[in-house]
Amino acid sequence: MQRTLARELRGRVGHPVRLEGWMHNLRRMGGIAFLLLRDRSGSAQVVLEDTSPLDGCLPETVVRVEGRVVEEPRARMGVEVRDARVEVLVPVREPLPFEINKGPLKANLDTFLDHAAVGLRHPERQAVFRIASAITEAYSEWMRSHGFVQISTPKLVGSATEGGANLFRVDYFGRDAFLAQSPQIYKQITVGVFERVFEIGHAYRAERHYTTRHVNEYVSLDMEMGFVRDHRDVMEALVAVLRHVFSALEERHGEDLERAGGRVPEIGEVPTLDFDEAQELLASLGEHPDGRDLAPSEERALGRWAEERGSELVFVTGFPTAERPFYTMPEPGRPDRTRSFDLLFRGMEVVTGGQRLHRYEDVREAIRLRGYDESGFAAYLEAFRYGMPPEGGFAIGAERLLARLLEVENVREAALFPRDVNRLRP
């Protein structure tokens, strides 16, 4: 007999079925027992008269069940499996480090992460990472349907082009190599090839500070596009791709969103604040802005301000030139301000982007002004020497986007196996 998934049972009423999965729970009531069998599609209730094969078996035992599907309005799925025979495929003899079958997860984050190998089986945690998978899917869909080519660029790089303070050093056959902080160099180069590129890949920041906002290895949803008017074209693309991602989640993953406690944001018209406007607004809201960047509490204040205006997203544009990377396009006629943006989602920066310098002479001069070693930029400069259109792009922090969607404080809850200063395992 072929295997049936739990989700398919409703269509098999009256038929014999074989289920395979994990013993999520077993409740004995009088002479019978209710086995909740979990598989990749969900869970199924099985009525067992003979539980002797399960003697000594604890939750997570891997089982096979054969029985007959009947309608049962009291069962969560509206059906259950009766006249059932259970067979143990792989027994579990030891109790789990914490329960994963009784309501919300109770383990604290560190204990959870130490035991993620089994903790991730909790239905709520499963749902979180099905959503992560769906975000990647929807992001790629939008990109491909808008003419973007997916690229895969090196994470091992030969030089610390923008200074090495935040880079992990790798022993590369006795030489120094570094883990790339972002695919910036490569996505700009390939705009010269494909005009429109996207990448879904790891990025690395060797930042020592331990906060709830940072992990040291994260997934960056990157894009870069040529022939833009200015940073506003990039911002429009960003809002469009996020709208697509959010509606895909609602349409295809409503159940996972509910289980994971996720909520798709109200977007409406995304308000945009110029950096200087934002500084004034923040001062009026009792913050003490420093005129250089946005502190976490300031991001939260701007998030609340935007929510009162009907959007859980807000753009800040025009960041100071000195605070943005060398490749950022300054605002014409206002050289201390840039055509850059951050997007805050529920009060946290989740995306950064902007228009880039695209004229060879400008790029070279910017590298010189920052005091970087031009020889590390040879290939990058070559892309500009041979004709680069006006272009821009952005990078979405995938774990941050997911954390804001779930409204969880700690970005580690949005990474399968997070890496931080203290954590290299599992």
Added chain:
Amino acid sequence: MQRTLARELRGRVGHPVRLEGWMHNLRRMGGIAFLLLRDRSGSAQVVLEDTSPLDGCLPETVVRVEGRVVEEPRARMGVEVRDARVEVLVPVREPLPFEINKGPLKANLDTFLDHAAVGLRHPERQAVFRIASAITEAYSEWMRSHGFVQISTPKLVGSATEGGANLFRVDYFGRDAFLAQSPQIYKQITVGVFERVFEIGHAYRAERHYTTRHVNEYVSLDMEMGFVRDHRDVMEALVAVLRHVFSALEERHGEDLERAGGRVPEIGEVPTLDFDEAQELLASLGEHPDGRDLAPSEERALGRWAEERGSELVFVTGFPTAERPFYTMPEPGRPDRTRSFDLLFRGMEVVTGGQRLHRYEDVREAIRLRGYDESGFAAYLEAFRYGMPPEGGFAIGAERLLARLLEVENVREAALFPRDVNRLRP
């Protein structure tokens, strides 16, 4: 006026258009000139009466053209743009390191790679990496439509679980970390969570040998699935996903395949040779098999043998236990042989996979027998302690798959910016 792409011109006959792109070529003939403008969609022929804006401009100059579309049977696209006015957006003043606008690329591989930033613009090279992007798309499509969840797992790992000889060492805040050789540990753990997982990510091998078959950072198309009968279910899934990838390429990227010199293989029934059979066959073909693994020349010989039987793919199964990783499932009743396979594509191994050990005691014993330190496997072992179904999976080397599709000798030709012992740039 909105921009029109070269590919859209055929639908705009009689209308005024604006094109933007690169000056791929400029041919002067008598009083007029033919500008071949290249954009992300292809190229367009533009007839210019006044070329003075292009004076001093070399190929790859970024231009904007406005004109009127007319039918012209002699033009490659069947249309051309006349009454055209050209504007230079970004001039190019220096000649390219090699020509990219006159037939096949003539640079040797090292020169090409040194100048990949501009060399990749060659239409043939562009096509190669559009195909790479399409392979990723089709692979993901098949996986998602068969219930697989996409995962993203750490490439920074805390211990050299299987010995550190082939691992790159990273300075992780003063501690040693390593770059993961594969997502094996994590994809097996997450079979316990989602049953079916796939990952598209980088893998790292610190192998010093310089061959045409190896790069040190590569893209691995991984999958792992639970509740399998044995390795044959994994092999069936592999053939199915490859069939989907190849037909997607034919249907959607025929032009790119042609331009890149790629050819989708004849599959038919994929023949399967048991390792011992393969050894005998190889001896009869004049090879000198060592009874342990397949040498490159032996892979080529098996590839030719399979092609004579109507398939450009061939499986070899049952590799010796001592030659496969510790987690490989031995063949019951034949403990020196495994339920493992390699898939050869046109005479080169591009996929490796098999059924894995799934019982806690077996995994622990296998770790002990190899002399590995069990403490490095804590999370991995936990996944088995708490119930793992029979499972298996595979890893496709993305660059090798693409190289075989293109029938190019050197796998570096199938990587955007390859990394090898000598090459960390660009």
